[in-house]
Amino acid sequence: MGRSKDTKKPKGRMGAYAFFVQARRKTYGDSSVKKLVFADFSKECAALWKNMDVNDKKPYQDSADKDKIRYDKEMANYKPSKGDKKKGKKRKKKDPNAPKRNLSAFFLYSNDERAAVRAQHADWNVGMVAKKLSEQWKVLDPQRKAKYDRGAVKDKERYMKAMEAYKAKLAQKKKESSSSSSSSSSSSSSSSSDSDSD
Incomplete structure (x- = not known):
């Protein structure tokens, strides 16, 4: 059974490449000719991004920088709700005197x-x-x-x-x-x- 998601937690920050992909997706959405196939779309985006000039990447990098500032501000003010504390299985402490395990x-x-x-x-x-x-x-x-x-x-x-x-x-x-x-x-x-x- 999954834990309930904290709705007040700030949305994660996006990198420059993520902003680029988002922009590409919008152009695909406007085009009724091309149907979006995720694998092909991902390969195309990766190839375009790899060959893109630094100046062409700049607007996406600027967006990423702004988003980082937004995220950092929101995280500074964020207080996790009490029910959102990570509950993991507590690992049994290993006895330091126990023999070292055998190696394969x-x-x-x-x-x-x-x-x-x-x-x-x-x-x-x-x-x-x-x-x-x-x-x-x-x-x-x-x-x-x-x-x-x-x-x-x-x-x-x-x-x-x-x-x-x-x-x-x-x-x-x-x-x-x-x-x-x-x-x-x-x-x-x-x-x-x-x-x-x-």
Whole structure:
């Protein structure tokens, strides 16, 4: 079930390209000859915008700048309604003492090769690097892949052992805390019974 939309929230700001597309859409609307097909329209707009001169883009940029000022002013005065607070699922806090998860063969390969890919493509973002690593992994020769598969098996064994030890430690702590709380409650009850007998 979706949350109700805050109707008082300011309308999002538009960029120069969005103003350009809006203007193009109006010209399409006036023309009864051309029927608007979204995919074709989008491609056409993108191509026109890409080849457009800076001076031709200026009116759209000016509109975007004005819209940014409008948006910033409205956001400064905007107070979210009480029901509009973001309600997300609270994530369980991760225990810093918990063992580090085991890595898959692909992740072990990525750790080895990431620096080389980054060196070749310094301008790439994380997603592009990950995509390249994935492509390389798919065509990696089976012998090299087997090395990482063995590494992954070894790392899983490490994780399982560490997890067993971690769970045993948690159980021990729980046991100690419950026994100390029960002994403190029994000592307080015995001291109260001693005072009653006086």
